[in-house]
Amino acid sequence: MALIDAPPLTPLPPAPALLSVSDLEVTLFTRAGQLKAVDRLSLEVAAGETLAIVGESGCGKSISALALMRLLPEPPAKITGGSVRLAGRDLTRLSEGEMQRVRGKDLAMIFQDPMSALNPVLTVGRQIVEVIARHDPASHRAMQARALELMRKVRIPDAERRFNDYPHQLSGGMNQRIVIAMAIACQPKVLVADEPTTALDVTIQAQILDLMKELQAETGMGLIIITHDLGVVAETADRVLVMYAGRKVEDGTVDAVFDRPLHPYTRGLMGATPSATLQPHGRLAEIPGSVPALADLPAGCAFNNRCPIAFARCFAERPGLTMPAPARSVACFAVEQEGVRHGDPVGA
Amino acid sequence: MSLTTSSLTTSPLATSPSTTSPAAPAPAPLVTPVVLAGRRRSPVLDFCRRFARNPAALVGLVLVLALVAVALAAPYYYPRDPLRIVGRPELWPFTNPRFPLGTDSLGRDIAAVVAHGARTTLMIGLFASLTATLIGVGVGATAAYFGGWVDEVLMRVTELFQTVPNIIFILTVVAVLGQSIGNITIAVGVVTWTPIARMTRAEFLALRDREFVQACRAMGMGDVRIMLGEILPNALPPVIVLSSLVVASAVLFESAVSFLGLGDPNVASWGGLIGQGRTLIRSSWYICAVPGVAIMLTVLALNLVGDGLNDALNPKLRDR
Numbered sequence: 001m002a003l004i005d006a007p008p009l010t011p012l013p014p015a016p017a018l019l020s021v022s023d024l025e026v027t028l029f030t031r032a033g034q035l036k037a038v039d040r041l042s043l044e045v046a047a048g049e050t051l052a053i054v055g056e057s058g059c060g061k062s063i064s065a066l067a068l069m070r071l072l073p074e075p076p077a078k079i080t081g082g083s084v085r086l087a088g089r090d091l092t093r094l095s096e097g098e099m100q101r102v103r104g105k106d107l108a109m110i111f112q113d114p115m116s117a118l119n120p121v122l123t124v125g126r127q128i129v130e131v132i133a134r135h136d137p138a139s140h141r142a143m144q145a146r147a148l149e150l151m152r153k154v155r156i157p158d159a160e161r162r163f164n165d166y167p168h169q170l171s172g173g174m175n176q177r178i179v180i181a182m183a184i185a186c187q188p189k190v191l192v193a194d195e196p197t198t199a200l201d202v203t204i205q206a207q208i209l210d211l212m213k214e215l216q217a218e219t220g221m222g223l224i225i226i227t228h229d230l231g232v233v234a235e236t237a238d239r240v241l242v243m244y245a246g247r248k249v250e251d252g253t254v255d256a257v258f259d260r261p262l263h264p265y266t267r268g269l270m271g272a273t274p275s276a277t278l279q280p281h282g283r284l285a286e287i288p289g290s291v292p293a294l295a296d297l298p299a300g301c302a303f304n305n306r307c308p309i310a311f312a313r314c315f316a317e318r319p320g321l322t323m324p325a326p327a328r329s330v331a332c333f334a335v336e337q338e339g340v341r342h343g344d345p346v347g348a
Numbered sequence: 349m350s351l352t353t354s355s356l357t358t359s360p361l362a363t364s365p366s367t368t369s370p371a372a373p374a375p376a377p378l379v380t381p382v383v384l385a386g387r388r389r390s391p392v393l394d395f396c397r398r399f400a401r402n403p404a405a406l407v408g409l410v411l412v413l414a415l416v417a418v419a420l421a422a423p424y425y426y427p428r429d430p431l432r433i434v435g436r437p438e439l440w441p442f443t444n445p446r447f448p449l450g451t452d453s454l455g456r457d458i459a460a461v462v463a464h465g466a467r468t469t470l471m472i473g474l475f476a477s478l479t480a481t482l483i484g485v486g487v488g489a490t491a492a493y494f495g496g497w498v499d500e501v502l503m504r505v506t507e508l509f510q511t512v513p514n515i516i517f518i519l520t521v522v523a524v525l526g527q528s529i530g531n532i533t534i535a536v537g538v539v540t541w542t543p544i545a546r547m548t549r550a551e552f553l554a555l556r557d558r559e560f561v562q563a564c565r566a567m568g569m570g571d572v573r574i575m576l577g578e579i580l581p582n583a584l585p586p587v588i589v590l591s592s593l594v595v596a597s598a599v600l601f602e603s604a605v606s607f608l609g610l611g612d613p614n615v616a617s618w619g620g621l622i623g624q625g626r627t628l629i630r631s632s633w634y635i636c637a638v639p640g641v642a643i644m645l646t647v648l649a650l651n652l653v654g655d656g657l658n659d660a661l662n663p664k665l666r667d668r
Contacts (some may be wrong), residue, residue, distance in 0.1 A: 055667040069566055071562065071565055100569070100570055101567045101568060102568070103566055103568035104566065104567035104568035104569075105568060107568065109563075111559050111562065111563055111566075112559075113559060116558060117559045117560055117562075117563040118559060118560055118563070119560045119564075119578050119581075119582070120560075121581045121582050122581065122584065130567075130577070131567045134567060134568055134569055134573075135568060157550070176531060179563070182567065184565075195487070210560060322664075328496040335466075
């Protein structure tokens with residue numbers, strides 16, 4: 001609560017990170033060779049904090065999330081380096097059995113499409129009970145009561161009646177509420193939401209995001225939202241991490257990044273977001289080209305073939321992460337050269 | 349027929365006002381009871397309605413129920429050993445009211461043998477089908493869920509079983525283990541599980557990459573729990589249909605084994621009766637015909653029920 005109500009300008013004390021990922025590396029072992037789907041990704045999430053991971057499709061957002069949960073499809077994907085520490089415990093070193101006790105209890109996940117994330121032949125109530133039974137078994141009656149409690153908590157109207165409904169009898173938004181109820185059933189320390197609102201229509205989106213923020217304020221869980229919707233980021237996140245071709249290219253607080261995006265990719269993403277106030281009838285800016293396939297990343301910076309300000313060095317070397325300001329990092333030679341200029345206009 | 353279906357279809361409508369009415373008064377209750385009300389349109393009722401839409405399936409169901417009734421009633425009507433000699437041999441049916449279906453070459457009551465044979469047939473059919481389903485679902489589910497070399501090995505084993513001629517395999521098992529009803533049941537189960545394994549594998553392959561399975565993993569559920577608790581209920585309908593058909597083929601296999609004289613000699617069975625009667629087929633053909641008709645009707649009924657189950661359980665046909 002305190003974190004959220006804090007005035008935005010006070011410097012946040014360095015809260016101890018609940019989840020800290022350092023140099024995470026995921027390799028895909030394919031016929032085309034070994035491809036780095038996630039390359040030395042580091043991130044931290046403190047209790048009560050929301051981190052948004054953004055980027056286009058194919059940037060390695062979802063695979064990073066699955067790597068955190070140790071749910072990568074193995075083969076072909078495998079964690080080949082780095083660590084994922086949740087409350088001090090390195091998840092990459094846990095056995096599968098130990099990991100199963102962590103999943104759903106300490107670290108939970110919400111998937112994109114609620115219609116397919118629920119088992120079609122089991123009632124929603126039973127599915128919530130199953131999660132409780134897995135991690136916190138009690139008498140059947142007690143677990144049912146707790147499941148109902150959760151359903152009310154995620155604002156399902158008439159929860160008693162909905163308890164025995166099947167997922168196809170509920171709307172997408174209701175189903176996503178059920179999915180959220182399942183995810184928070186055992187009070188996870190960190191909740192990973194992979195595009196939680198992409199499959200829902202806009203009004204429901206806002207409700208679901210509000211609900212998630214509210215539950216977070218109540219439980220103090222860390223939240224990682226994976227999205228390509230910058231509107232969602234602005235609305236919910238404290239910090240944002242921009243990924244491109246499996247790498248972190250920029251991160252910082254939402255205010256800092258939105259006010260002054262440094263990486264040309266971030267600026268491109270922002271330019272490509274429709275806005276109600278800026279030039280409502282103008283053509284939407286776009287980033288030319290598309291994310292390169294992992295098998296043929298260009299030499300040097302992975303973004304060089306789409307970058308409006310790329311110069312010779314960008315084609316020769318890969319830029320490393322630099323810290324132009326406190327709690328801010330970016331991987332771009334242009335930024336390195338020019339230094340940080342305050343008050344740069346948004347967009348290129 | 350039309351009466352049955354219409355009464356079944358109207359019944360959920362008749363009950364719907366009572367189930368929707370609790371929605372109207374919705375004051376936020378301070379203490380909510382854990383009583384879970386409000387199951388609208390039960391899936392069981394739905395299933396019955398779809399099953400009843402197929403008249404052939406209803407006929408099959410009636411025949412199967414009649415068979416079950418005969419099997420259950422047999423010890424009351426014929427409390428003594430059905431293989432006991434009770435009268436003059438080769439009495440034709442309907443000639444002596446004491447033996448409505450006549451007597452066989454040794455003077456045993458055919459009606460008693462058929463009634464007790466129904467018990468044997470049903471037991472072997474059910475337990476062989478159960479054995480086959482357990483093996484088949486286990487093998488198919490494991491193969492598809494784990495994939496890779498597990499799948500490879502299990503499917504090669506399945507093919508191995510498919511290539512051995514069924515009846516020879518059963519005869520071998522019975523010859524080696526001995527002529528008892530338990531061994532026959534196991535032998536029939538062991539040869540009939542392969543189609544169930546392949547069907548289960550196909551269903552599991554389609555289901556295992558669905559997002560809800562991933563979601564279950566993200567909830568910390570283990571493999572066995574996901575396979576049995578989450579995927580299996582989705583894969584079950586076609587497996588149930590196939591299992592019901594396996595009952596029919598188990599009946600045929602048991603009859604064949606008994607016909608060849610390798611059945612359990614201490615148990616009355618339809619196939620055994622046909623086998624003993626075949627030497628007299630030109631003079632007293634009814635000895636073969638009576639149990640033969642029983643087998644035919646049973647297998648037909650089981651197939652009809654299987655078809656009905658398919659209609660009722662197959663989601664693609666639901667809205668036809």
